Amino acid sequence: MENKNQPLTEALFYILLAVRKPIHGYGIIQEVEEMTGGRVSLGPGTLYGAINTLLERGWIVLYSAELGSRKKKEYVITAAGREAFAAEMARLRELARNGEKMEDGT
Amino acid sequence: MIRWKFTFDKDEEQEWLNEYARQGWAMTKFCVGVVTFAPCQPGEYVYQIDLLPGKGLWADDYEGYVIFMDEMGVEVVQRWGRWVYLRKRAEDGPFEVYTDVESQLALYRRIRALFLWALVIEICCSISGFSTLARFPEDVFARGLAGFYIVILAVFLRAVLQCTRKIRELECQ
Numbered sequence: 001m002e003n004k005n006q007p008l009t010e011a012l013f014y015i016l017l018a019v020r021k022p023i024h025g026y027g028i029i030q031e032v033e034e035m036t037g038g039r040v041s042l043g044p045g046t047l048y049g050a051i052n053t054l055l056e057r058g059w060i061v062l063y064s065a066e067l068g069s070r071k072k073k074e075y076v077i078t079a080a081g082r083e084a085f086a087a088e089m090a091r092l093r094e095l096a097r098n099g100e101k102m103e104d105g106t
Numbered sequence: 107m108i109r110w111k112f113t114f115d116k117d118e119e120q121e122w123l124n125e126y127a128r129q130g131w132a133m134t135k136f137c138v139g140v141v142t143f144a145p146c147q148p149g150e151y152v153y154q155i156d157l158l159p160g161k162g163l164w165a166d167d168y169e170g171y172v173i174f175m176d177e178m179g180v181e182v183v184q185r186w187g188r189w190v191y192l193r194k195r196a197e198d199g200p201f202e203v204y205t206d207v208e209s210q211l212a213l214y215r216r217i218r219a220l221f222l223w224a225l226v227i228e229i230c231c232s233i234s235g236f237s238t239l240a241r242f243p244e245d246v247f248a249r250g251l252a253g254f255y256i257v258i259l260a261v262f263l264r265a266v267l268q269c270t271r272k273i274r275e276l277e278c279q
Contacts, residue, residue, distance in 0.1 A: 009208050025177050044178040045156055045203035048171065049212060052159075072177050 008088045011050050014040055015060075016077060016085045022063040024072040025051070051075065059084055107131060112139040114265040116155045116217060117272075123153040123191070136184045136191060151193040152201040153183075157216050162223060163187035188220070211276045218269035225262040232259065 008016070018031040029042050042050075054060040059081030063074040077085070109126075113119050123133050123141075132146035133153060158165035165171070165188040172182050179198045184191040194201040204210045232255035239248040 009206065011206050011208070025174060041200070041205060043202045043205035043209070044175055044180055045213070046205045046209040048174050049209050
């Protein structure tokens with residue numbers, strides 16, 4: 001099992017971002033493609049594995065799955081997921097802030 | 107149309123299926139090396155092979171996987187335990203099951219673990235075969251059986267080494 005405190009992979013980062021509102025699997029793929037201008041295109045296996053990882057960690061939950069109907073499963077972020085995302089954003093901000101030093105030359 | 111293909115190299119088999127699909131033959135069935143094809147439009151489908159997470163030969167939540175893939179426009183054409191043959195219509199866009207290094211690494215690690223498991227079982231089974239050969243070294247049947255075990259051992263060992271090579275390549279990325 002991966003370490004929860006490791007930096008997020010790009011796939012996990014964008015999936016967490018996409019599930020800030022309830023969304024189904026195919027919607028996640030489209031949203032991530034849109035956000036990255038087509039650079040990040042998630043394969044179905046990559047998405048399936050990532051969703052299971054996030055469900056196991058309690059970072060996302062099933063929002064709706066009507067049994068017996070053809071409605072697709074939707075997922076949504078949890079409080080723990082938002083916390084993990086905020087921690088990752090803090091790490092990325094620190095990276096960007098420190099990265100500025102290269103340009104400043106200080 | 108029926109063709110024979112015996113390999114434990116996922117990438118080679120996948121490429122072989124896609125070559126037939128480009129020529130207008132869509133794989134519909136696979137059974138112990140015997141592959142059945144049906145005519146299709148040239149390039150109508152793209153095939154991919156996947157090994158589901160699970161234990162031994164048993165997949166975790168196969169039904170959930172099939173429903174998920176169906177929502178993505180991906181059809182599970184054939185399943186053998188955790189080993190699945192997938193296809194998607196080419197007109198629905200590019201098809202690659204695993205698109206990042208992390209998930210590709212996880213796939214090859216799953217495949218390697220499966221073949222290592224098979225290798226250990228094979229070695230356990232072959233012990234009786236080799237002890238029979240030691241007792242009856244002239245016996246044709248005992249010799250044949252030992253030879254058969256050696257061939258299977260080599261096949262599984264090759265599969266494990268191939269996966270290790272792919273894992274190393276991905277780790278370098």
